[in-house]
Amino acid sequence: MDSEELREYAHKMVDFIADYYKGIETFPVLSQVQPGYLRELLPDSAPARPDSFQDVLDDIRDKIIPGVTHWQSPDYFAYYPSNSSIAGFLGEMLSAGVNVVGFSWITSPAATELETIVMDWLAKALKLPDAFLSTGHGGGVIQGTASEAVLVVLLAARDKILRKVGKDAIRRLVVYFSDQTHASLQKACKIGGIYPENIRILKTDSSTDYALSPESLSKAISQDITSGLIPFFLCATIGTTSSAAVDPLLALGKISKSNGLWFHVDAAYAGSTCICPEFRHYLDGVEEADSFNMMLHKFFLTNFDCERNALIQSLSTKPVYLENKASEENMVVDYKDWQIPLGRRFRSLKLWMVLRLYGLENLQGYVRNRVELARTFEELVKKDPRFEISATRIFSLVCFRLVPPHNDEELGNKLNHELLDAVNSTGKLFISHTVLSSKYILRFAVGAPLTEERHVFAAWEMLQEKASALLKSL
């Protein structure tokens, strides 16, 4: 690695990325390539001798970018956003630059200590109870994904209860969550060895706006106890993946506590809004929780975990080749014992730089502004009698659909599916869908940092235009 060479190429790469952002609106938001397109364009095997940097850049522009769906486009409204920011970008660059593998404190003291500090900063920004801080029984850790966070929490909870009731009881352990909970929980149950017949997926409906009802949880727990099973884990969600529904934490937490369940709160998407005082009440009841995870803007992959001892007891390993004085004397945190992989990146640099270069007030302003744009879109939908809102909007996600003509739900589902395909194939915007109460619903999630009001208006115009054409053709 030659420093001067790095300087030259890295500058070119930064120029390339800056130009990419400048021209991002000229690309179709949703990539329009066909499956297998790249195999036709690239050679069968790796080059024996080095290609030039310029040739690689040309190929990125001509062959790779056409196969990219532009998550950073201001016209991107699908799934949930994945934000990038200049501060985050710089932090990522620095993290790649120092490229440490910080599994134990000694492998890079700053990587461990900065992570502990910024996790506490974030916990305080969210006004989480003191128990979640590293100075209490808790402390946060940055996992690779929300799915990993949920898995390690489930493993910690499982092993904690098994230490009490005996290993053989695993076939009697019962997990509870709602039909709106992210699919990562089902995967975690599979990996965690929970018996499939002991997974209770509790039904929700429009009467609670797809939130988990405490009564149905209580009922399920009582039935399971009567059958000799051991209820041990509940996952509630703040901002479900389908419709951004909010489960009632306080009531669910009380039921968990009185029945000895581990209570986890998944706030992957909506957790970041709770840095704003006007949204913080959605987290009321988190003081009943044993663990909590979020992704700051679904990008900074920032997860918390409370009650660190259960986690460490589940995941700690002590191979001889990693022995060192600081670890032996229990003077330090070794994050390898808080996660599945051994190796870990210096991700806290990214979060630290974001928090410092923007400050909490600007981050709050950013969240408010996205929510405001979603409200604008919602108002537009409400004004057009051909459309309806399909779930209460709380954050920056609007669920809506074309009203089925002649109350024909089947035709309604078909029409809305066609409308989605029609707008996405223009390349002018990208939205996604879900199904709620057997109805095909369109999702409009505002969150890309470059999105302005004009993009929301343009998206709505395109939706109206395509809807008119579809309705006319009936």
Ligand SMILES: *Cc1c(COP(=O)(O)O)cnc(C)c1O
């Ligand atoms: C996106 C999402 C996840 C999964 O995120 P990954 O990091 O991709 O695993 C989990 N829970 C909720 C509520 C989500 O919205």
